Amino acid sequence: MAILDATGARGWLRSSAFASVPVTTGLIILGLLVGSSLLSPWIAPYDPRRATGGINEHPSWTHLFGTTGQGQDVFSQFLFGGLNTLWVAFAIAILTTVLALLVALASAYFRGWVDDLLALLANVFLVVPGLPLVVVLAAFLPPGPLTIILVLTLTGWAFGARLFRSQAISLREREFISAAEDAGESRWRIVFVELLPNMWSVVAAYFVNQVIFAITAQASLEFLGLGDGGRVTWGTMLFWAQNTSALIRGAWWTFVAPGMAIALTAFSLALINNAIDELGNPRLKADRLMARAGYPRKTASLMTPVKRK
């Protein structure tokens, strides 16, 4: 079965300098951010909510990233904020991925009108613009992490459902599925044993994308004042910085710390995701294999890939 060539892909990842530099960079950045967030209760120098310095102090040795407009230590906030931001983001990513997968597999299992109905539902959710809906939903619910998780899960699953459904449908047309049907396997078994394992790369890429989506969407909501202002997250840090007019007072560090944290997390995940994407594209793979094997590319268009050996 040529659909899943996991060992080959991993071997290629190890051997290809082209892919490994971005991926390693992404993994290192992500590891540092996640690691420091997890260790925040032990390595944070101050209580992130208490005023432990002057107002809007410049970064210094006592306050590595400076202090906020309320005198809190920005470095401690950055560490604790990471923990609070990341678990919510991962929860949203897990929930939306599972929900999307369930919808797609239900489509593939039941087919017919159930499939039509689910696809229609997903398309409606896709076409309704996200942020305004999320803002209105969050405004009517009590502020807090649970509201954010609920609202972003509700609005974030549709693209995945469509993606997984089309993947499941294209797999369903393959010969090994008809073979399984002819062999008398139950529909239940076909969906979970034959279809699901072959979707891992799409699911993995989607999950990584959802973490990015969840981090930025969460920060946007909190920046708009729809989060719980009492919690320390990267989003509420930005909210308080904006509300204490930090930029106009020149306290750029109160913005840069949480903003860069969000951007670096998203960037490292995007780097990892791009590699998953390149792994899955046989044409790009063949193109590079040919070049490495000493067939210099003479045309701008791509040759039809011929796998040697």
Added chain:
Amino acid sequence: MVYLLKRLAFYLLAAFVAISVNFFLPRLAPGDPASTIIAAYSSSLNATALEALKAAYGVTDAPLITQYFAYLGNLLRGDFGLSLSQFPSSVTSVIAGGIWWSVLLGLVSVTLSFVLGSALGALAAWRRGGFFDRIVPPVLLFLSSFPYFFLALLLFYVLCFRLHWFPMGNAFSSVERPPLTPAGIADILHHLAMPALTIVLVSLGPWALNMRNAMIGVLSEDYLTLAEAKGIPPRRVLLSHAARTALLPNVTALGAAIGGVFSGQILAEIVFTYPGLGYLLLRAVGSVDYPLMQALFLIITLSVLAANFLVDTAYTLLDPRVRAGLEA
């Protein structure tokens, strides 16, 4: 034609869902915002005034289904009720003040990011492994990792606050909207530049990456090998043979992107205090103005649906398969 009618039916359904969500949300939400508002006034008003206030905000004890049809009727007349934060004015008049600035900003930024992004992506695919392909995608990826509002804040700080190259907010410098003379238009564009620029910067990445990936798929088609073999100059192969076909998925994505740009635009308008719908939405959230918030949600959603339908129409003009009535 059948295709377009199908799409139209779909958008009508989506609009119906959005309208219904908008209706049921405040009635299902814990705490019931309408009563909260009334409760805030109840101590200072006598019974008749309270009844009048309830009527003005559409709080009745009528059965839900009657309320629903009354609500639909009001929508059709463009009546969204009264704004809470700007009390005597109707929601409709508050929105009318902001909508054109949003439309202007949205059109300019969507067009710019679509054209620039697709061009960059086509170039990156054409020069695979070259400077463009190695440097541009990661840079764009990095830029699109920033939350919209954060990049906007940074640029605001550097270009508007420190360097004073661009105004610090609003859509024009005078108190009244300037006349559409060259000087007036220049003033409007000067205020438009920063919010538009940040939206373009952040949304460029996906366009370029999608275009690059579509181009790579197209470049392996036989007809391109033939075009090269025929000796057609590379620039023409790129532009009129490859890019034209590869653009189709990007046009489809345009529909989805309009919703995304609207979301980003809300934040950009807030950072640059640009007086569009997004800025109004922030003020509505800040002052717990539910009628204004809901009307904004509905207006933005309906405009996105309408824009999507326009994109579908454009798509039928571009793709011969759809024109011929086949499934795209």
